[in-house]
Structures are given as structure tokens and as C-alpha cells.
Amino acid sequence: MAKQARSRRTHELVLDAAAAEFLRHGYPRANLQHVADRTGLTKGALYGHFASKEQLAQALIAQLDEMMEKAGGESEGENEGENEGAGATARERLRALSCALAERIESDVRINAALRLVMDEAHSGSQPPKLLADLRRLATEVVESARSEGALGERPPTAPLADLTAVILVGAYYTAPDLERRGLADRVRDLWDALPASPMSPASPTSPLPYPSGAQAVRETAS
Numbered sequence: 001m002a003k004q005a006r007s008r009r010t011h012e013l014v015l016d017a018a019a020a021e022f023l024r025h026g027y028p029r030a031n032l033q034h035v036a037d038r039t040g041l042t043k044g045a046l047y048g049h050f051a052s053k054e055q056l057a058q059a060l061i062a063q064l065d066e067m068m069e070k071a072g073g074e075s076e077g078e079n080e081g082e083n084e085g086a087g088a089t090a091r092e093r094l095r096a097l098s099c100a101l102a103e104r105i106e107s108d109v110r111i112n113a114a115l116r117l118v119m120d121e122a123h124s125g126s127q128p129p130k131l132l133a134d135l136r137r138l139a140t141e142v143v144e145s146a147r148s149e150g151a152l153g154e155r156p157p158t159a160p161l162a163d164l165t166a167v168i169l170v171g172a173y174y175t176a177p178d179l180e181r182r183g184l185a186d187r188v189r190d191l192w193d194a195l196p197a198s199p200m201s202p203a204s205p206t207s208p209l210p211y212p213s214g215a216q217a218v219r220e221t222a223s
Contacts, residue, residue, distance in 0.1 A: 013039045014049050018056040019113035023179055026120050027057055057117050064114035067104060068134040071097065090146035090161065095192040097142055098169045101135075102185040105173065112181060115173065132166055139165035168192065 017038035021030045032053055036046045050056045088096075105111050115131065122129040139162035147158075172187045 010039070010041070011049050014041070014046060015056070015059060015110060018050075019060055019110040022057065022060065022117055023109060023113040027053070027117055032056075060110050060114040061117055063110050064118065064131065065134075067101075067111060068131065068138070071101060071138055088146070090143045091192070091195075093142045093146055094139055094161065094165050095189070097138060098165050098188050098192070099185050101169060102172065102188040106181050106184040109180075119170070119174075132170070135166045135169065136162040 014035065017035045018030075020038065021035050025031070030053060032046060033043055035056070036043045039046070050059065105115060118129040118131050136159075140158050143158045143161050168188060168191045172184055172191060173181060176182070176184055176187070
């Protein structure tokens with residue numbers, strides 16, 4: 001039993017060490033010897049836990065996917081006081097969702113590293129990362145929930161608001177001043193707070209479209 005517990009602890013240490021390595025160097029330049037050195041293992045012992053660099057990367061990405069799967073349910077509850085819950089406007093709910101995700105990215109080196117891995121892979125591939133589709137889906141669910149409760153009028157369309165949520169979170173991530181993304185959640189809050197309230201307020205049938213024309217270009221580029 002003690003041996004199994006020790007093996008589990010080592011397994012977790014390897015994941016943390018790999019996350020730090022991927023976060024600093026990205027996948028191509030990450031070195032498994034550095035991961036072994038961080039944990040005090042030989043490279044052979046490291047392979048006893050993960051057979052390859054790819055397996056390590058996939059294990060971290062799986063944790064990111066799991067976080068996104070859970071985020072939908074958590075966005076309806078309390079997230080460190082950010083989520084206003086039922087009765088909150090779409091803006092407040094989207095702000096709460098993206099701030100909660102930003103806090104997790106900032107505080108969890110594995111999630112931070114996994115996000116870099118999936119975004120770097122997307123840059124070299126032909127398909128957008130699954131993360132963006134998951135984030136848009138969550139934001140869409142939040143907006144539609146607000147709409148059903150009368151917290152959002154018929155306009156603006158849901159898609160631009162979902163894309164805006166992705167743009168704010170991912171944009172803040174990429175423009176963070178350091179690899180640890182310190183202050184990411186605060187920067188996400190500031191971006192939301194800098195937006196005018198009208199794009200997420202109920203609109204009258206005769207009012208003009210309450211979002212800038214550039215939002216359509218953002219939606220088409222991200223789709």
C-alpha cells in the first residue's frame with residue numbers, strides 16, 4: 001500500500017515537472033531529462049510512469065479537457081464570489097465564467113501548460129483547438145440561460161458574445177507579461193469592466209444592433 005502511495009506521489013510530481021518544462025519551452029523544445037532532473041528520477045524511472053513526451057503532454061491536456069467539462073456546471077454556482085447566479089445579466093455571467101477559468105489557469109501550472117500546448121499545436125495545424133469550441137459552447141449556454149430568464153433581449157446574437165468571451169480569455173492569456181500568467185484573472189476582469197454595458201443589456205425592438213460592427217469580423221475569423 002505504501003509503495004502504491006509513493007508511486008502516485010511520484011506520478012503527480014512528474015506531471016508538475018513536465019508542466020513546468022512545457023510551459024517554459026513548449027512541446028518541441030521540452031526535454032525529458034530536465035523533467036527527470038526536476039523530480040530526482042533517472043530517465044529510465046521517468047519512463048516507468050510515462051513512456052514518451054507525447055504521453056506526458058496528453059495527460060496534461062486531458063486535465064484541461066476535464067476542467068472545461070466541469071466548468072459548465074460550476075458556472076451556475078458560486079465561483080469565489082464572481083458568479084451572480086440566477087437573475088444575473090449575461091454580461092455578469094460571462095464575466096464570472098471567464099474569470100473563474102482565468103483563476104484556474106493562473107493558479108494551476110498543469111492547466112497553464114496544457115493551454116499552451118493546445119494553442120501551440122493549433123498554430124502549426126489546420127484545425128482550431130478543441131478548447132475554443134468548448135469555451136464558445138459554455139459561453140453560448142450562459143447567454144441562452146440569461147436570455148431564457150429575460151436577462152438579455154433578442155439582440156445581440158449569441159455567437160458574437162460567445163466569441164467575445166473566448167477573445168478576452170485567450171487574448172489576455174497571450175498578452176500576459178510572463179509565462180506564469182500572473183495577474184491573468186485581474187486582467188480578464190479589467191477587460192470585461194472596460195466594455196460598455198450596452199452589448200449585453202436587453203435591447204428594444206427598435207434599437208440599433210448593440211454591438212460594434214467589428215464583432216461580426218471577430219466571429220467569422222474565429223469560426
